[in-house]
Amino acid sequence: MTNHPKNPLVLAVINQKGGVGKSTTAVNLAAALGELKKNVLVVDIDPQGNATSGFGVEKTAGSLSVYDGIINDISASEILLHTNSMNVDLLPAAIELAGAEPELATAIAREARLRDLLEPIDVNYDFVLIDCPPSLGLLTINALMAANQLLIPIQSEFYALEGLSKLLDTMRLVKVRLNQSLDIFGVVLTMFDKRTTLAKQVADEVREYFSDKVFETVIPRSVKLAEAPSYGQSVLQYASSSKGAIAYRELAKEVIKRV
Numbered sequence: 001m002t003n004h005p006k007n008p009l010v011l012a013v014i015n016q017k018g019g020v021g022k023s024t025t026a027v028n029l030a031a032a033l034g035e036l037k038k039n040v041l042v043v044d045i046d047p048q049g050n051a052t053s054g055f056g057v058e059k060t061a062g063s064l065s066v067y068d069g070i071i072n073d074i075s076a077s078e079i080l081l082h083t084n085s086m087n088v089d090l091l092p093a094a095i096e097l098a099g100a101e102p103e104l105a106t107a108i109a110r111e112a113r114l115r116d117l118l119e120p121i122d123v124n125y126d127f128v129l130i131d132c133p134p135s136l137g138l139l140t141i142n143a144l145m146a147a148n149q150l151l152i153p154i155q156s157e158f159y160a161l162e163g164l165s166k167l168l169d170t171m172r173l174v175k176v177r178l179n180q181s182l183d184i185f186g187v188v189l190t191m192f193d194k195r196t197t198l199a200k201q202v203a204d205e206v207r208e209y210f211s212d213k214v215f216e217t218v219i220p221r222s223v224k225l226a227e228a229p230s231y232g233q234s235v236l237q238y239a240s241s242s243k244g245a246i247a248y249r250e251l252a253k254e255v256i257k258r259v
């Protein structure tokens with residue numbers, strides 16, 4: 001282990017289900033932590049690039065992405081971009097990442113590529129948030145190896161807990177074999193509609209399952225949160241006093257308290 005001047009908290013924002021609020025949480029939690037003067041790095045490893053476009057970063061042909069870092073050994077400092085959010089930097093995704101899994105399958109140290117990419121720069125940050133793809137493939141395994149802990153967004157809907165045992169099994173396997181420090185940092189309920197009894201039932205179920213890992217802050221369903229990415233802005237910029245912005249600011253405070 002190298003002697004770091006700063007030990008960032010590296011969180012994998014993870015849930016193998018799509019559409020549960022991973023990218024929304026990565027972007028807006030990062031923006032909220034940045035507002036609180038924390039230095040944040042967002043690492044987008046989802047080929048869909050929703051965190052990348054969420055910060056208004058347009059990927060053009062030839063621009064560097066995480067793909068070049070993990071497959072072509074390009075250094076993170078060459079790939080790194082500043083975002084339009086205060087104190088938030090980004091390692092952007094690109095569609096080429098969709099081809100990374102088969103390429104990684106035959107690569108040396110295939111599970112450690114992302115960790116090795118981040119190692120030289122992570123000391124510059126208080127928080128690193130890795131926005132994971134909706135699968136448990138090699139890219140996600142790379143995130144589990146690079147991360148210290150998991151941040152699991154759970155949508156307040158039916159079947160919220162479905163599939164999570166698979167994620168937790170994968171976490172345990174990685175913990176035993178590759179990354180002993182790995183653990184759950186927190187679970188955040190997303191898209192919560194307080195008018196429905198279903199949402200409350202799901203929240204109770206999730207709190208029963210994950211007990212005090214679940215953040216008190218619940219992210220409400222909010223149109224502004226869904227609109228912000230089409231303007232390439234976090235909700236803190238797009239609709240600074242909206243309930244979604246307020247919720248992510250509250251979540252950021254809770255995250256900082258837990259560190």
Ligand SMILES: Nc1ncnc2c1ncn2[C@@H]1O[C@H](COP(=O)(O)OP(=O)(O)O)[C@@H](O)[C@H]1O
Binds near residue numbers: 023024225229
């Ligand atoms: N709290 C919320 N309220 C309303 N819409 C949301 C909320 N969180 C996410 N969304 C929307 O739901 C969709 C899926 O969210 P996203 O963060 O992309 O999920 P994931 O990254 O897990 O696939 C997106 O269109 C996003 O804008």
Ligand SMILES: [Mg+2]
Binds near residue numbers: 022023024050131
């Ligand atoms: Mg996503």
